[in-house]
Amino acid sequence: MTAAEDDHFFVVNGRRWRRTDPALPEDVATALRSHLGRGRNAVKRAKRVGDDEALATARHRNGLAKHGLGERGPEWWTRPEADRIADAEQALADLDALDAD
Structure with missing residues (x-):
């Protein structure tokens, strides 16, 4: 990996993972x-309980959070910071709305 790639990814057990967007306000990222x-x-x-509907809902929540963090979707380092934030x-508003339902 090049030095620039080191800023974008980290490796665990040989698998490369995208880092969280460092431009996100800490309260939003938290x-x-x-x-x-x-x-x-x-x-x-x-x-554990074999609930396919709950599994799909949970995976949707994870996807929203990962996209919001910049860990999935378009590469955050290629996009304007204001758009990423x-x-x-x-994503946070969408996730909070899931909790309100």
Whole structure:
């Protein structure tokens, strides 16, 4: 990996993972990580009990959080910072709305 790629990715057990967008405000990133953690726990619970609907809902939550963090979707380093932050804030609003339902 080049030095620039090191800023974009990290490797765990030989697998390359995209880093969280460093431009995100810390409160937004923290809230997105919280949603991601809850989504991961929900995936485990749904798998344990064999609830396919709950599994799909949990995976959707994880996808929203990962996109908001910049860990999925368009490469954050190729996009304007204001767009990335707006997308993260929208992902957070969407996740908060899931909790309100």
